[in-house]
Amino acid sequence: MKLSQRIMAIKPSATLAVDAKAGELKAQGKDVISFGAGEPDFISPEAAFAYARRAMDEGRTHYPPTPGIPELRREISDYYKRRFGLPVEPAQIVVGCGAKPMIYEALAAIVDAGDEVILLAPTWVSYIEQIRLVDGKVVVVDTEKTNFVPDLQMTEQAITPRTTAILLNSPSNPTGIMYGEDILRGLGALAVKHDLWLIWDEIYEQLVYGENRHFHPLQLMPELAERIITINGVSKTYAMTGWRIGYAWGPRKVMDKINAFQSHLTSGATSIAQWAALGVMRESEADMRKMRDAFQARRSLICGLLAVMPLISFPEPQGAFYVFINIKNCLNKSYKGQLLQDDIEFCAALLEAELVAVVPGSAFFAPGYLRVSYATGEDAIREGMSRLRRFLEEIK
Ligand code: PMP
Ligand code: GLU
Numbered sequence: 001m002k003l004s005q006r007i008m009a010i011k012p013s014a015t016l017a018v019d020a021k022a023g024e025l026k027a028q029g030k031d032v033i034s035f036g037a038g039e040p041d042f043i044s045p046e047a048a049f050a051y052a053r054r055a056m057d058e059g060r061t062h063y064p065p066t067p068g069i070p071e072l073r074r075e076i077s078d079y080y081k082r083r084f085g086l087p088v089e090p091a092q093i094v095v096g097c098g099a100k101p102m103i104y105e106a107l108a109a110i111v112d113a114g115d116e117v118i119l120l121a122p123t124w125v126s127y128i129e130q131i132r133l134v135d136g137k138v139v140v141v142d143t144e145k146t147n148f149v150p151d152l153q154m155t156e157q158a159i160t161p162r163t164t165a166i167l168l169n170s171p172s173n174p175t176g177i178m179y180g181e182d183i184l185r186g187l188g189a190l191a192v193k194h195d196l197w198l199i200w201d202e203i204y205e206q207l208v209y210g211e212n213r214h215f216h217p218l219q220l221m222p223e224l225a226e227r228i229i230t231i232n233g234v235s236k237t238y239a240m241t242g243w244r245i246g247y248a249w250g251p252r253k254v255m256d257k258i259n260a261f262q263s264h265l266t267s268g269a270t271s272i273a274q275w276a277a278l279g280v281m282r283e284s285e286a287d288m289r290k291m292r293d294a295f296q297a298r299r300s301l302i303c304g305l306l307a308v309m310p311l312i313s314f315p316e317p318q319g320a321f322y323v324f325i326n327i328k329n330c331l332n333k334s335y336k337g338q339l340l341q342d343d344i345e346f347c348a349a350l351l352e353a354e355l356v357a358v359v360p361g362s363a364f365f366a367p368g369y370l371r372v373s374y375a376t377g378e379d380a381i382r383e384g385m386s387r388l389r390r391f392l393e394e395i396k
Helices: 014-027 046-057 070-084 099-110 125-133 152-157 181-193 222-227 252-265 271-283 285-307 343-354 378-393
Strands: 093-096 116-121 137-142 163-169 197-201 228-233 246-249 322-326 333-335 338-340 369-373
Touching (some): 070 093, 070 271, 093 252, 099 163, 099 197, 099 246, 099 252, 125 137, 137 152, 197 222, 222 228, 246 252, 285 378, 338 343, 343 378
Parallel strands (some): 197 228
Antiparallel strands (some): 093 246, 228 246, 322 369, 333 338
């Protein structure tokens, strides 16, 4: 039977696939260490359970309002006021089943067939496939030569009359790099000059380390208010990946349409999970800080271990929980007689030989790299990195 061209072209999420593969090997009794999917290893804060239990006891089992329960939309509105000083009306907010579908819904709301969306590579796997799923065209601006920060001139050169949006993610998955004030102003100016949307995915905005500071573009350029759709959620910040709650906010004109789309797609996110998300946003700031401190300590640990390994290099991540490692010096060399031609072969050989799972950079439009997620315990980091080192030392 026929399958659509759209769906024939889709590739499964490489990040989730790495974890699935690691899970299979573990089920066979193999001692795999996975640095695959970016998922906090912590259990959700107690407030998630307390609020979810109460919601169940109170029988909150009916369809929620499509854009989210009013209490949660109010809380998100208050959060943006508190954290960034930004006035966001609850009516501008749509809560959905994770940040991932909110990006898809936002793309569906602004992209017509053949419209171009600019991605700044290395970039997250799901953006690429989601743009294709709405029949948009992915236009890639590479940032490898500019330390993973976009070059404004190169970005502007990529803009055509078909460009609809630039999709931005800071702190970045997969590099951990953050965009500073100047670059945000520059990108904002491009959006104004060429009348573009900005999709601003700040899912890692609370996971920022050391002296680094996260800005929302509207703090710097209020004039972007009519052209920016913000994506955020509780998955990463509060270790809530399995509850599947994320949200988007932006100008009413587009958010009303996203809400209409969602009314046909999911009828809104699970009501019990929305109450759980409300619980952590109201009460779990201290838990979040503790998790962030743990990520910061793991970042130092893993960067210290990687820094003394042969053949590789990496920029120190400023946020999120990834290290993006350049392995180009390992390619076209051999590991125990096996030629490693690209990052995909490197990752496969590493998994086979040392039972260490990492994601190849190709999945993020960055061949010659690999992504390591350090959202895992310190013992696993130590053991996994010692295996990686042993692997690298065998490359001739
Ligand atoms: N954006 C980025 C950059 C991500 O890494 C993720 C990871 N899952 C998401 C969005 C989606 O998060 P979720 O759907 O779990 O809210
Ligand atoms: N976003 C995380 C990652 O990139 C989780 C997996 C996924 O959603 O693809 O690994």
